[in-house]
Amino acid sequence: MTRFRPDLRYSDITPKEVFLNRRSFLASAAAAGIMAGSQVTARDFAGGETPNSLEEITSYNNFYEFGFDKGDPARYASALTTDPWSIQVDGLVDKPGTYDISDLVDEAEIEERIYRFRCVEAWSMVIPWNGIELSKILNKFGPQPGAKYVAFETLVRPEEMRGQRRGGNIEWPYREGLRMDEAMHPLTLMGTGIYGEPMPKQNGAPIRLVVPWKYGFKSIKSIVRISFTEEEPPTTWNMLQPREYGFYANVNPEVDHPRWSQASERRIGDGRFNRRRDTLMLNGYADQVADLYAGMDLTKFY
Numbered sequence: 206m207t208r209f210r211p212d213l214r215y216s217d218i219t220p221k222e223v224f225l226n227r228r229s230f231l232a233s234a235a236a237a238g239i240m241a242g243s244q245v246t247a248r249d250f251a252g253g254e255t256p257n258s259l260e261e262i263t264s265y266n267n268f269y270e271f272g273f274d275k276g277d278p279a280r281y282a283s284a285l286t287t288d289p290w291s292i293q294v295d296g297l298v299d300k301p302g303t304y305d306i307s308d309l310v311d312e313a314e315i316e317e318r319i320y321r322f323r324c325v326e327a328w329s330m331v332i333p334w335n336g337i338e339l340s341k342i343l344n345k346f347g348p349q350p351g352a353k354y355v356a357f358e359t360l361v362r363p364e365e366m367r368g369q370r371r372g373g374n375i376e377w378p379y380r381e382g383l384r385m386d387e388a389m390h391p392l393t394l395m396g397t398g399i400y401g402e403p404m405p406k407q408n409g410a411p412i413r414l415v416v417p418w419k420y421g422f423k424s425i426k427s428i429v430r431i432s433f434t435e436e437e438p439p440t441t442w443n444m445l446q447p448r449e450y451g452f453y454a455n456v457n458p459e460v461d462h463p464r465w466s467q468a469s470e471r472r473i474g475d476g477r478f479n480r481r482r483d484t485l486m487l488n489g490y491a492d493q494v495a496d497l498y499a500g501m502d503l504t505k506f507y
């Protein structure tokens with residue numbers, strides 16, 4: 206995918222000063238364990254780094270169903286109808302079926318977690334997500350012992366998703382997958398919102414995956430299907446460019462993308478265009494997740 210390149214310009218982004226008040230308020234609110242507009246207790250998994258502003262998080266996006274430009278999702282995702290929303294569950298599971306989102310999202314289980322988010326294109330943000338541990342949702346379906354992977358699909362609705370009408374070489378639906386132990390890991394979230402608000406459409410309303418130690422493309426948006434499989438499922442970027450995007454896609458500063466370094470990243474909102482910071486192994490979550498990959502060759506992670 207030639208348009209998929211690192212360090213795209215981000216001239217659309219509103220200067221961070223405009224949102225500084227909100228940011229610093231939220232940072233202190235997070236530290237106090239109280240977030241704006243809700244009584245959710247925020248848990249910081251980002252080492253105390255200040256979250257990006259809502260404006261930054263909602264104006265610089267990848268959501269190719271709405272176009273390739275970073276501003277396209279914010280411009281066009283309002284066309285997406287997210288209510289009603291149902292999710293088809295199938296494969297190696299005791300309770301397959303079509304579930305309404307309200308059957309899966311128990312408001313009382315929604316947590317707020319501040320995570321680092323690292324795109325394979327070498328930009329990053331810090332995002333205060335709302336969501337439910339994915340394991341709590343998957344367990345409702347009764348996964349069978351033979352289920353070794355879980356696959357996810359995004360909606361196909363070209364009448365509302367203009368990027369799906371425009372050709373290109375992505376074979377819709379957008380697909381992603383995780384190994385079952387990755388999916389069941391307590392850090393893996395099903396995201397339902399940001400900053401205490403329902404998930405913005407450009408970020409994957411109404412429900413999306415958030416896997417903080419993997420490159421952002423694993424965190425599939427606007428999910429309508431969950432399948433439990435024995436075999437590793439096909440995934441969108443791996444299908445397009447198997448040499449460049451792997452199934453695991455764990456953030457790893459020691460394994461460069463064939464076309465750029467992954468040793469450092471550019472934090473959106475940092476202000477200084479060229480400033481880069483070191484990328485952390487497994488995006489800083491190695492203590493929690495490295496065990497999942499014991500015995501695997503780290504250099505094959507891509």
Ligand code: MTE
Nearest residue numbers: 266267268269324359379421422424425426
């Ligand atoms: N999910 C779908 N359905 N379509 C996409 O194009 N892009 C992925 C991921 N999930 C994508 C997707 C990529 S490449 C990234 S970096 C993140 O979403 C971006 O999430 P954000 O826009 O909320 O920051």
